[in-house]
Amino acid sequence: MGKVNLEDSDSKDKKTEYSLMRVKGTWKRQLKKVNxxxxxxxxxxxIYDSITEKGITWTVVSPVVFTYKVxxxxxxxxxxxxxxxxxxxxxxxxxxxxxxxxxxxxxxxxVDQEVYKIYGxxxxxxxxxxxxxxxxxxxxxxxxxxxxxxxxxxxEEVNNFCLDRRTEPIIAIGGGVCLDIVGLAASLYRRxxxxxRVPTTLLSYVDASVGAKTGVNFANCKNKLGAYIPPTxxxxxxxxxxxxxxxxxxxxxxxMLKMALMKHRDLFELLEKHGRMLLDTKFQAxxxxxxxxxxxxxxxTTRIAITTMLEELAPNLWEDDLNRxxxxxxxxxxxxxxKVLPSLLHGEAVNIDMVYxxxxxxxxxxxxxxxxxxxxxxxxxxxLPVWHEACTMELIQRSLQDRLKHSGGLVRMPLPVxxxxxxxxxxxxxxxxxxxxxxxxxxxxxxTDGHCDP
Numbered sequence: 001m002g003k004v005n006l007e008d009s010d011s012k013d014k015k016t017e018y019s020l021m022r023v024k025g026t027w028k029r030q031l032k033k034v035n036x037x038x039x040x041x042x043x044x045x046x047i048y049d050s051i052t053e054k055g056i057t058w059t060v061v062s063p064v065v066f067t068y069k070v071x072x073x074x075x076x077x078x079x080x081x082x083x084x085x086x087x088x089x090x091x092x093x094x095x096x097x098x099x100x101x102x103x104x105x106x107x108x109x110x111v112d113q114e115v116y117k118i119y120g121x122x123x124x125x126x127x128x129x130x131x132x133x134x135x136x137x138x139x140x141x142x143x144x145x146x147x148x149x150x151x152x153x154x155x156e157e158v159n160n161f162c163l164d165r166r167t168e169p170i171i172a173i174g175g176g177v178c179l180d181i182v183g184l185a186a187s188l189y190r191r192x193x194x195x196x197r198v199p200t201t202l203l204s205y206v207d208a209s210v211g212a213k214t215g216v217n218f219a220n221c222k223n224k225l226g227a228y229i230p231p232t233x234x235x236x237x238x239x240x241x242x243x244x245x246x247x248x249x250x251x252x253x254x255x256m257l258k259m260a261l262m263k264h265r266d267l268f269e270l271l272e273k274h275g276r277m278l279l280d281t282k283f284q285a286x287x288x289x290x291x292x293x294x295x296x297x298x299x300x301t302t303r304i305a306i307t308t309m310l311e312e313l314a315p316n317l318w319e320d321d322l323n324r325x326x327x328x329x330x331x332x333x334x335x336x337x338x339k340v341l342p343s344l345l346h347g348e349a350v351n352i353d354m355v356y357x358x359x360x361x362x363x364x365x366x367x368x369x370x371x372x373x374x375x376x377x378x379x380x381x382x383x384l385p386v387w388h389e390a391c392t393m394e395l396i397q398r399s400l401q402d403r404l405k406h407s408g409g410l411v412r413m414p415l416p417v418x419x420x421x422x423x424x425x426x427x428x429x430x431x432x433x434x435x436x437x438x439x440x441x442x443x444x445x446x447x448t449d450g451h452c453d454p
Contacts, residue, residue: 016049066317068230070210070306076198076237077122079129088169088196088233106133108161110154110182112174113140115200118243123173135161141178143341146217148225154185158193169194169232175201176208176346179231180223183214187229194232200240202252202283203347206259206305209234212317222334228318236306238298241283247345249279250383254329254347256305257382258354261375262325263311265420267304268378270297275382322407323424328414329354332391332399340390351384352391355444357415359436360428366417374419376444387444393437400433 018029022041029047048059067090073083085105089095111123116138127134137157139150158170170193172182179197186195199209215226241249253275260268271278274297283298312326329350337349344352358375361367367375379386403411410426417423 014049014051016051018047018049020045020047066212066230068212069233070236070310071233072236072238072303074237074239076235076239077119077126079126082130083235084126084171084196084198085130085132087235088194104131104133106163106168107135107171108158108163108168109134109136109171109173110141110178110185111136111138112178112200113138115174115178119173119200119240139178141174141181143177143217143337143346146177146181148216148218150181151185151188151216154182155189158185158189163189163193165190165193169196171196171198173198173200174204175199176204179204179208180213180215180226183229183231184216184226187214187227192229197231197234198240199234199236201244202241202249203255203345204252205236205238205241206252206302206309207255209236210306210309211313217338220338222338230317236302238283238302244282246279246282246383249282251345251347253278253382254351254354254384256301257378257384258326258329258350259305259308260420261354261358261416262328262414262422263308263420264304265418267301267308268419270301270304271382272374272378274301275378279383322410323412325414325422325424327412328357328416328422331403331411331413332356332396335395335399335402336388336391339395340388344385344388348385351379352386352388355379355386356391356396356436356440357413359440360413360432361415361417363432363436363439364415364425364428366415371416371419375416387440389445393434396433396437 016031018031020027020043021030022028043062045060045062048061050057050059069088069090071083071087073081073087075081076084085107086095086098089098107127109123109127111120116123116136120136120138124136127136135157137154139145139153141150163170170182170186170189172179172195176199179199183195183197186193197204197209199205209231212228212230213223213226214229215223218224241252253271256267257271260271278297278301281298283302285295285298309326312324316324331353333346333349333353336352337344337346340349355376358367358372362369362372376386400411400413403413411428413425413428414422415425415428
């Protein structure tokens with residue numbers, strides 16, 4: 001998708017701007033200002049003719065606008081709650097017309113295999129209670145299976161089911177891997193079929209579900225194939241989190257901590273203070289041990305994490321700007337995660353990346369020793385790994401070299417410059433990187449073996 005800056009074009013070119021209008025079903029260029037009262041539709045698209053001695057060039061400027069909703073809800077699988085089936089419709093008249101029609105609701109649903117073991121009867125019960133014509137596909141959507149083969153398997157089933165590609169969104173229910181795979185499949189089918197994300201892990205709740213990225217692993221690289229196609233809606237229900245193992249709650253807390261360190265000191269302090277409680281209660285409101293604080297902390301932390309994530313993603317959905325604070329923890333972790341697959345979860349690999357970068361910040365004079373220790377103590381309190389033997393200096397250097405190749409020749413390293421503050425750096429010296437690595441290993445390799453219990 002090319003960006004057009006017509007002001008920078010060769011001043012010798014003869015440029016002519018045309019607007020477009022539709023009259024009685026046909027589109028026409030219009031040189032002068034379009035009278036909107038005399039035509040059916042006037043889009044934001046433009047066509048420019050540029051005439052030079054060598055010939056003519058047509059430049060098409062066609063804005064692409066995506067609108068998608070991220071909605072917190074409760075009891076998503078309650079048969080009386082129509083959010084999962086109709087919550088994606090933004091036009092009120094369209095919604096009313098649909099409810100009045102006798103057209104049956106048809107949905108293709110992909111569910112992670114482990115999620116299906118827990119919620120399968122509830123999902124099918126919900127669909128049947130609402131008289132939905134459905135196909136439910138339960139798949140092992142793990143990092144090891146995150147491939148084009150899985151995408152094609154989904155697409156074969158979608159094709160056999162015969163969806164209306166505009167009005168019958170595909171539904172993905174599962175963790176981040178499931179949401180990524182199904183999102184890519186939907187973006188490929190008929191060049192873009194709408195889809196809905198329902199995250200069932202804490203990590204996908206605050207990360208994968210709210211963005212536009214889809215993808216699969218390829219050539220032993222994480223998410224090397226993919227597209228930027230956001231869901232038509234993401235529906236968030238914290239009750240799914242209660243069925244997660246404790247380690248997976250900790251895994252999601254890593255991505256929340258990422259946003260806290262980059263943008264929001266208050267979120268950091270909430271995690272610092274309430275992290276253990278959130279782990280114990282699994283972000284649920286039905287545990288009386290901690291009193292009313294449990295619900296408030298769960299709601300506050302997830303909402304701040306999502307809001308700060310959306311602030312960074314919304315103006316840069318296609319990553320036109322490669323200076324991204326949300327890349328913190330993601331410079332080294334992809335290579336580490338793939339190297340030791342499946343022993344580290346995504347958030348665990350991200351946290352190991354983050355803690356090394358915290359040492360880089362400290363050695364660069366950007367963080368105080370006290371701030372560094374507070375961050376590490378918070379990570380330990382969230383039961384996240386803070387060192388791993390596979391994260392060698394060689395792996396770090398190779399990852400940063402790869403980063404240069406794919407980030408316009410700059411490393412674009414997000415680093416904390418305080419608690420809840422960050423900046424992008426391109427000139428961190430090899431000496432600093434080595435000093436940080438040695439200090440990291442000296443202080444933390446003795447305290448942990450880098451392994452996580454299931």
